[in-house]
Amino acid sequence: MRMNKVYNKIESITGNVITVRADGVQYKELAQINTRFGKSLAQVNKIDGDVVSLQVFAGGQGVSTGDEVRFLGHEMRVSFSEDLLGRIFNGSGDPRDNGPALTDNMKPIGGPSVNPTKRILANRMMRTNIPMIDMFNTLVVSQKLPIFSISGEPYNQLLARIAMQAEADVIVLGGMGLKYDDFLYFKEELSKGGALSKTVMFIHTASDPTVECMMIPDMALAVAEQFALQDKDVLVLLTDMTNFADAMKEIAITQEQVPSNRGYPGDLYSQLASRYEKAVDFDNSGSVTVLAVTTMPGDDVTHPVPDNTGYITEGQYYLKGGRIEPFGSLSRLKQNVNGKTRKDHRALMDAMIRLYSSYKETLEKKNMGFSMNRWDEKLLRYGELFESRLMDLSVNLSLEEALDLGWEILAECFQSDETGIKSDLTDEFWPER
């Protein structure tokens, strides 16, 4: 084995990236750097001959050319055991609570992807008791879904509610660029709801160094994967992935990479995908489900981060105006489960959305001052009832209750043959009036 040689001649410092001349260094190896503000980890991200570039976790501020750099001979790792439950860590894996540091059973992070033949088809519903999720865009165990949102929407509240209500054995929360009050909010809500003891948190707040932000998803997902291999159903909540992407952008620009789209590096898709694809239902073992907030700068879904995310994930929840919008939202895996819930589930869901879409068109016409015919009046009434009774984010109903309510709303507004639902279903479910 190579000695952990110490280098004390830093050749260059640009942003959070430093270079030293060193031999025998491994790609992605960790180093420890001693600065006047304390110790920090750094990771090798480029080797050119004997010139080694490292990104410094604590940032480049205050790093001196004479500081000591010691290579550790291993990659970034995270300790894994049941002791993690109820604990809070930062992006370097150090405790953020007052608990002890954990060093047992170190596992590498950012490991290889799961062999597709060892996955099984996602086919278990994860109930949340939120009708816009359970009924219209069912969340499925091992699904990866972002929550697209603009700043100011209650996405962290939604995430916390899902954390408490969803059927999962372990919750792993990864916070990136989190406001400190949001961090406190999660801590408080989860302990109030009694979920803290089954939760592990990896938190990077907005005031912490950028490089640590980039470590959060890998740490959270590595831990989740280990729990899943112990037959646990794990729900990973990440907020906010746009901050993660921005951290990558910062490092890429610092290292003079050719940007591809609005400054983001060309491998943005692959980088995001390698995280999201950690969502898995293992053949004969546990599962990892990923819900990740992605804020959209300027409510622009074509911004590179939400755009690339949408191509990777299995749908998205689109949070707007304080509710989950039925049009922007989509759970691609819902058909794996919603055929087995109740036989009217799919047809009712489709018809209600189709009619809601007609309602939106009618509303537009009405706002432009056109006169409303009998059909338009029906649609307007329907839209109002749908929004107030089902879409409101505070509605807390089981799937079956939500379906019954759906039929009620339709029957209050339409004749059964106006709904476009197959006749044998309306015969059975159309409420007597």
Added chain:
Amino acid sequence: MTENKGKVVSINGNLVSVEFDGNVSMNEICFVKVGDIALKSEVIRIRGNVAQIQVYEMTDGIRCGDIVEFTGDMLSADLGPGLLGQVYDGLQNPLPILAEQAGWFLERGIYADGLNVEKKWEFTPTAKVGDVLRAGEYIGTVPEGPFTHKIFIPFYLLGNYTVKSIVSKGEYTVKETVAVVTDDRGREINVSMSFKWPVKRAVKCYSERLAPVETMETKVRLIDSFFPVAKGGTYCTPGPFGAGKTVLQHTTSKYADVDIVIIAACGERAGEVVETLTEFPELTDPKTGRSLMERTIIICNTSSMPVASREASVYTSVTLAEYYRQMGLNVLLLADSTSRWAQALREMSGRLEEIPGEEAFPAYLESYIAAFYERAGYVRLPDGSKGSVTIGGTVSPAGGNFEEPVTQATLKVVGAFHGLSRERSDARKYPAIDPLISWSKYKSVIDSKKSEFCRDILIHGSEIDSMMKVVGEEGTTLEDYTTYLKSEMLDAVYLQQNSFDLVDANCSKSRQNYVTDKLVYVLGSDYDVDNKDDARSFINRMRQKFIDWNYNEFESDAFKKTEAEIDALYLEGNGKLTAYAESLLKDGE
């Protein structure tokens, strides 16, 4: 394996620079030794005595000075019996075998043979001693699932070869010599049932390339009737995320009227592959009555798998497609998504510090895309039979904007364009192919005049719709309003199709013709309605009948019963066939 070795001098992501002595060729395969594992890589640039290689694996742990061994070979696919039903990664490693060796994860440095080298196949010779053959002609056959798999003179042999000896009928492995042939200088070459072919080179062992004229049924009404695809043709399906590209390809892979389907899951979700893997073995191929998996090959290099092998995966797929085409079969290659492949090119181009083109894609993007789609084709083979490779590629344009480089480069070279729209998918209209922007250069399964008649209704209806947004319903004449309702009905009952319903999802050519005739009849008639409310309620009832009809099995009793109800409703509405529609229906007879 040559003795040629080099050593690592720099590492940047999956791009590694290697200093070497002897000779190294472009696109040569080499292995980087890291501890006791060797990582497969490909040479992508040579400058002086430094070769830049893309590593097909994660590069963590590589150090400067690590040894690199060059093989002298280009990236090749193993061709021979046993490809059907397999699930490969982009480098043709069978994933189930990797799972046996490495467990849950795709551990790097583990590779496996593309073909089972132990399995014995029943070989029947067709060539005789003294026969003179060329590359691409066959010496015998092997039954593989429902197909007769031909054993070829390897495609890379140039010139004429005389059969010197050939084994008798019996069971052999793919590596055993089944024939000895001699070239014109008398040199002997052993021929086995398998050989390697470099994936980035097109197979050209055919007599003639023909125009793609025969329509390939996909059983999707919107495609077959309006934007058809030909056997040996090419088409692309661009669309924003969530518009249903993958669902559409998945349906096509199940119902398309071809012999073999190759699914290239290139940089997309692993879950989708799992879906196919779970579903296909359970489904029956209507043509052969056997498991659908027996006609399918899956090449999956999903989004979290290394990006360099993602680039290789489309070439591996098309090579396997060409190989089965050489047997006189019709092969459909579905590539999902070509944008991920283009992004893989972009990632490497960026690391190579090439001058970026539009949106940082490399300047050679267009020629690479064109060359890939040109590998499709309908050909006459040396024995006179015909085979085809049809390529359907999805495109994932950034922001759903079709003006981006990959979509535009693809549109230049394909024969049909199925543009998916966000509006249609948001309104849950499946398939979300936008009939107003899509086009096809191939022949429809229905009479072209009827198809035009229907498209005219759609176009006219959409014009009236946009006009109504301005002048309102009250400013629209009853006639226009009825046309608008008819176009909405046509959309709902013919363009839209329920891919989860076994009957509706699989709409045959004869059914499409039958239903179109009925639609031309119903939509080509005027009705006795006094006002718009009446018109809407009448057309809605008609629409409902047609929707119910779609779920009835073709020519079943239920089908006939619903048809009778449609006819009764027609009479109730006092329908009068217009002269034009009448002439259309007459022509068809």
